[in-house]
Amino acid sequence: MSRTADTIYRQWLMLSKIPRFPRTISTVELNSILSAEGYDVDIRTVQRDLLKLEANFPLCFESEGRKHYWFWVKEAVTQDLPAMEPVTALTFEMAESYLTPILPKATLELLTPYFNRAKQILHGASSQLKDWPEKVVVIDRGPALIKPKIDPSIQQVIYQGLLEEKQIKAIYKPRSPKKSSEYLIHPLGIVNRQGVIYLVCTLWNYQDIKQLALHRFESAELLEESSTLLEGFNLASYVENEHQFSYPINDDPIRLKVLFNAGAVEHLYETPLTEDQILTVKEDGRVLLEGTTTDTLELRWWLGGFGSEAEVLEPIELREHFSKQAQLLTSLYSSK
DSSP: OHHHHHHHHHHHHHHHSBBBTTOOOHHHHHHHHHTTTOOOOHHHHHHHHHHHHHHHHSEEEEEETTEEEEEOOTTTTOOOOOOOHHHHHHHHHHHHHHHTTOOHHHHHHHHHHHHHHHHHHHTTTTTHHGGGGGGGEOOOOSOOOOOOOOHHHHHHHHHHHHHHHHHEEEEEEOSSSOOOEEEEEEEEEEEEEEEEEEEEEEETTTOOOEEEEEEEEEEEEEEEEEOOOTOOOOOOHHHHHHHHTTEEEEEEEEEEEEOOOOOSSSGGTTTTTTTTOEEEETTTSSSEEOOOEEEEHHHHHHHHGGGGGEEEEESHHHHHHHHHHHHHHHHHHOOO
């Protein structure tokens, strides 16, 4: 290896071993690492290398007596060899939204430069790639289900059609007893609900939005024709604001009133059910919940999960629903 190449490799190794602030590494420690990697250099050579690197990279050092402790500045752009590719950047971009609520702050701070670097790369990438995070929503409410099997080749075609905004010709079998049919699909987004993956789309030239489960596709072919996108469509808003994956019973808002046994409602003080939730402790110790929401199957499953710990008061239609369910359960479990 030439002397120039040897110097380049040595200096790059040093750069890769220097941590980001607030962590640091001493010149002596760097010299030990170089020795372990087979570089026979003295401490003065390491010091000269560091000063040269400081002139070209966002490096700093702190001194304690005669010792120097080196670090990358906190805001430094991540240096990668090989460079971060757009697909890798997309992974970091999507990971950020899901990891931020669950990782410790200190860990997130260490990952922030990678997230920022990913944003920079995606900014210069094709619009199709950088728009991908807006086309995917994950819903993890409810019990975990065993994932249905999906043909990997069909899934690849569907994802590619969504990414490239192309039409898809597919054979699809609805859940009902209907026979399989050929669909011309304009993909809009992907929703993963408790392990079941749905393609949100329109069919042929219609404007109404459909949800097709990927495991029910029998075939899929990517076409050359561009798909027709709905003006102003936003997948996250479609899922959250229109309650499409909560299985709405009625689109009109309801004023919900439920009496809970005291112990059953503790978590609602910290994680409210609705934006306007009111909790009132009654004389008998039970807690009255009031709030404006939408009547959905998901809401009914949630309320039903409390059993006798919750009594629905209003709306009257919802109370009657649970009254009938209670009568059916009584009949079922009292029969021999």
